[in-house]
Amino acid sequence: MNAITRKERNIAGLPVAVIWGYVATLIFMAGDGLEHAWLSPYLIEKGLTVQQSATLFAVYGAVLAIASYFSGVLTEMWGPRKVMIIGLVTWLIGQVLFIEYGLKLNSYAIMLPTYGIRGLGYPLFCYSFLVWVTYRSPDRILATAVGLFWAAWSGGLYVVGSYFPAYMLPKIGYIGLLWSAVAWVLIGGIIGLIVVKDDIRKEQKGNAKEKLKSLLSGFTICIEQPKVAIGGIVRIINSTGIGSLPIFFPMYLSSKYGFTTEQFLQMWGTMWFANIVFNLIxxxxxxxxxxxxxxxMWIGSFGMGVMLLVMLYTPQVFGSSFLALNIVGIIMGIVLCGFVPLSALVASLAPEKKGSAMAIVSFGAGMSYFIAPAIVGAFIGSIGVHGVMWIFAGLYFLGAFLMKFMKLPNEGKQNESGHLSEKQAG
Structure with missing residues (x-):
């Protein structure tokens, strides 16, 4: 299932359908990300506290984490297309309800569940596609194939999702921007459903016991393969620090150094553009x-811990220099790419249960969007921005330490082609 058939058209070793799947992912995530970098400041301007905004994102993150876990397991049970359809529909329902009954009525009680419903969407759509990619890509280019996925994912969520609103906010406003997201998601969703086939689904016995076993396989594999569990923890850390910044950092930069929301969006987009470029390198x-x-260990975990602190102290050294902030953002986007091989590493630890292993990686990605705002909400009032940033930097350093225990069998030996051998990858 992991090999490419000779009859199948491919580009650089990847099927054309997979390439189009990357396009679908980018467009879908562009729609999903149009509000991520400005929603928290907007809600606070509308009367919410920082803690309430953090709670909203924590609820979203909790739902996202659950959906992220089930995306891998359900993909193996039902096939990717059915899971992607569920993701597309739930995203659209959550988005419409959030705009019409949450934001327009300025009702925090309605914002919580509707934004949560939307959190089911992109993990079910995108991460089920990622599982498909891990099955369809040869081991020799698996990390590159996964890197292309994350390039498309971050390109949509953070690059288009930052530059597009920075340009369009003055023209169509916040609510108009949220409605435009529906068009992005529909287009990406339709492309994805056209190109992705249900060709990795495994036969499942019809009794409830077997189905429950499949649903729990993502957690049982952590007992069978403890390194998979460590990979899940590192995946949580991967997005926790970077995912927390839009919740509180734009307000900090604005109040202390005079940076505008549009400037933060431009810096954010530039950082993720650099991330896309180096996601391929x-x-x-x-x-x-x-x-x-x-x-x-070194580029991703240690590098991000250092750069998060550099981001914190750069305005203190260079004041309101937009250039300095952008340079730091670019370097941060580059070192963040160091986490890309994590999906390939974890999948290779369980070659016969890649869907279950990827469920843990996806669950970790989702959990980060719960843990990040939870940490902000819990500590921002007591230890301030500096204390919170040091917490996140410490988590990245912890991730670097944990990677000491993630050695593959015979690590360090390479075959004649220079890539990890199948024996290593197993």
Whole structure:
């Protein structure tokens, strides 16, 4: 299932359908990300407290984490297309209800459940596609294939999702921007459903016991393969620090140094543009020379811990220099790419249960969107911005330490082509 058939058209070793799936992911995530970098400041201007805004994102993150876990398991049970359809429909329902009955009525009680419903959408749509990619890509380019997915994912969520609102907010306003997201998601969703086939579904016995076993397989694999559990923890850390910044950092930059929301959006988009470019470079370096584990440990985990602190102290040194902030953002976007091989590493630890292993990775990605705002809400009032940033930097350093225990069998030995051998990957 992991090999490409000779009759299938491919580009650089990947099926054309997978390439189009990346396009669908980028467009879908562009729609999903149009509000991420400005929603918290907007809601606070409308009367919410920082803690209430953080709680809203925590609820969204909790639902997202659940959907992220089930995306991998359900993909193996039902096939990717059915799971992607569920993701598309739930996103659309949540978005419409959130706009019409949450934001327009300025009702926090309605915002919580409706924004939560929307949190089911992109994990079910995108992460089920990611599982499909891990099955359809050869081991020799698996990290590169996953890197392309994350390039498309971050390109939509953060690059288009930052530059498009920065340009369109003065023209169509906040609510108009949220409605435009519906068009983005519909287009991406339709493309994805056209190109992705249900060709990885495994036969499932009809009794309830077997179905329950399948649903729990993502957690039982953590007992069978403890390194998969460690990979899930590192995946949580991966997005926790970076995912927390839009919740409180734009207000901090505005109040202390005079940066506008549009400037933060432009910096945010530039950072993720650099991330996309190096998402195509660092996984290649990882596959060929450095190795997956060391890339995650030093470039991803340690690098992000350092750069988060550099981001915090740069305005203190350079004041309101937009150029300095952008340079730091670019470097941060580059080192964040160091986490890309994590999906390939974890999947390779369980070659016969990739869907279950990927369920843990996806669950970790989702949990980060719960943990990040939860930490902000719990500590921002007592230890302030500096204290919270140091907490997140410490988590990244913890991730670097945990990667010491993620060695593959015979790590360090490479075959003649320079990539990890199948024996290593197993």
């Amino acid at each position: 660092i996984p290649y370096i990882s596959d060929r020379w450095l190795g997956w584990r060391k890339t995650i």
